[in-house]
Amino acid sequence: MGSRRKRTKSKIEVIKENSDYLRAPLAEEVGNDSSHFGKEAIQVLKFHGTYQQDDRDLREGRDRHYIFMIRGRLPGGKMTPDQYLAIDKIADDYADQTLRVTTRQAFQLHGVIKDELKKTLQEINNSLITTLGACGDIVRNVMASPAPDIDGRQARVQAFADDLSDILLPASKAYHEVWLNGDKVYSGKEEVTDSEPLYGHSYLPRKFKVGIALPKDNSIDIYTQDIGLVALFDDDNEIEGFNVIVGGGMGMNHRKEDTFPRLGDDLGYVPREKVVDVVKKIIEIQRDHGDRKNRKQARMKYLIHKWGLEKFENELTERLGYELEPFRELPDFELDLYLGWNRQSDGNWFLGLSIENGRIKDDGALQLKSALRKVVKEYGTGVRLTPNHNVILTDIAEDDKESIEHIFDDHGVLLDDELSNAIKYSMACPALPTCGLAITESERALPDIIRDLDEVLHDLGLEDEKLSVRMTGCPNGCSRPYVADIGFVGRSLDKYTIFIGGDPSGTRLNRKYKDLVERENLVEEVTPLLEHFSKNRINGESFGDFWNRVDVEETELVSA
Template identity: 45%
Template structure:
């Protein structure tokens, strides 16, 4: 949906029933979507005919909160208590997640709420982050991607009022003169967190509490089979770049259609462009797996990890704003990256690659470890230094890399990474630590002729007992990484630790 209003509210796609925080995240995401839904029926009148197929009943707390005037958060006249006659300065995006689950790119949203429960799983309140956003414009320094700030915490009773207070702050103080400067991230940037928080508190009518400490964020994609916790199952199916179609032996469209038609199970779309089928009875599990196997859908651990963690936006030919290709070329780019990594002895490495056809950033490339942002025909700006769990903004390293120069442009960076990385350090973390100046210097003096390939066959065999092997297999399935890589990382980390201790 378009418009200068709340566009969407995301939540982790996992339908866990035995983890109250997941149930709460979904419930509050739905309720906040209702709260911030425009009251006008114009869209339905123009586009939809006949009787309504679905009517959604709003939670009474939402209905009450929409009308409650918290210090100027609503307008009394007119149809739209929250949006008034002028709506917001620009689009607005929200997510609700649970501590540690970064399946929804926490830092890229205008507002992210994090469900906080007590030990018994009872909802206490929400941590609030605000001011994230990706879209920028090339050669306009005043536009930039930004990660959200930690704003504070509210008790559960205040969650709708605080959402209204944040919306009112952006509605009343966001830039309505310059559309390129209109997202809430610029307000946060120009004001700073303290002023922003004071304004939100003014609309809320009370101070926000301090942000609660949280565990580290983990990227989750929920591919493969998982128990829901109520006896049923869900299965996450990888969709390369969000395109569901039958292509050669991979019959993804057929599989989706057959699963839904035969088993009538609901679906969720993940923030990493994949799909989750849920509410699967144990007795249907093997029949659904049979469909997936027959249609060529491979196990998550068998998916090339560069592909599994990559995303691309639609770009050409669908998107009128595209400067370059994205969705249609990323498979070949990832293949070339894999060949290059293999050639350099980095066959066990993978990292998060994201690509867009223009700087608007729909596939969130500014959070990737290696981001491609279309900058001129057949050329991409290269962004480096994001983290594997999307907690750090990448930075632009190269203004224009021609697609044809992919290997020459990236080889020095990968060799530098290979030779100078710390144990277990990912490519994005390495680029961030080493610094762009050092990377540039290395690239400038890099001579491919003097580069020595590491022999792939310098492998040695060691034996491990069955129980350790089982643990290793479990870790590989969980992390979606090859066992050899996990073993190598663990040994390197152990050696680094024991060397330090000496």
């Protein structure tokens, strides 16, 4: 019997190659009578901004309950009032009447059925928002500081994020042909062609994430991006150039030691006029050398880990024809949630609202979705979605502040100074019942956990601590748990791995503390850590800084 042929590429790579630039077999299945797409079509569907899901709460025996999640592409999380109101209505008409703010500053609609998928995508595009570039093995939503203009720099970074996002969009006409009847509705600057000059016929080996930060402001977790750009400014607050960071990423697999979260490396500095060329060349290196056999090793972080930064840098220099300048010194990064009232550069105000776990909905006394709709409609506020899945309402006149606060109060929505730090600094991914990767709860579990934890913090006099707690239903890390003070990462059904010692400013990974902890025991397990921290910290250090300095194995605390 002959030996088996060695696999040269994964099955998904073959699907991408055979897709005719993201058409087949998706185009043939869009209008059929099935409630769902086939295995090959759902892989292509992701590139169009949509995931096929199965609501495990609504399964009947072995029969799956097929629904679709749609994700928008919003560079820097920016939406006009009309766009927000349009998406709000689409959520009511076609989805589950909720909006989900993601940790990449996008929105997600959940619960759309296949018969209404095309109509839903058409209406999203009619609002001048596209879902192309929100998912798949391409550059995802380009992140940027969520704040509207404060001192002249934020607006310039947002404008650059808009331009870069358009430049990095797939060029295939497939999206417009399949969903928009061949019409180009989205008003961006992208060219629509029959080839992919940047991505090639197989696109990238895995998803690719780009974010743009300002000095000190690391609200986007710059070191967790495949490419992080830190904008540097001249004396007139014009962008002079960028520090470039490469090789970050959160995902891992509990059972595979060769998978791990990784923070990016400082690569160098590039003047503004050259930065697009540099970004494209970095993407091309990943396109040409990323692992196409094993998707668990396909992110660019693993390429840099295997090559080493020096080899990666040499490859980039060869492609560019010049070397990057040395990485420029930066001030320490901080996490700013931009909550509460803040002044804009034009004299107006913006209001940052904490959205617990990013879910915008009406639920009993908390009528958050209705309140946001009323304020945006009546006052014409712009909307920004933040990397900590919150919402910022912009362009508010001084005279309207009080009446807007009354609207939120009437709808049971608490403002920044009415919420605990534990709630404000927590994040969770959607997880069960809809995410196909979830192995346990996250969004539905964290509210009770965080309130129990908040009681402990108050008892210890730690209620003013800015303690970041992030939870995921699987180890892929969508809520970026591996840079949090405390990370609860789904391990198996109702069991989690606890990580401690990260830095919410996003510049340090945490480490594993205990494994296979039952959900009901999570707060109990971290309480001794909080007690030890409260008694022994120095100089007002944070929880993460303390447990980065102190070896838990050398204390009386016992770890698994």
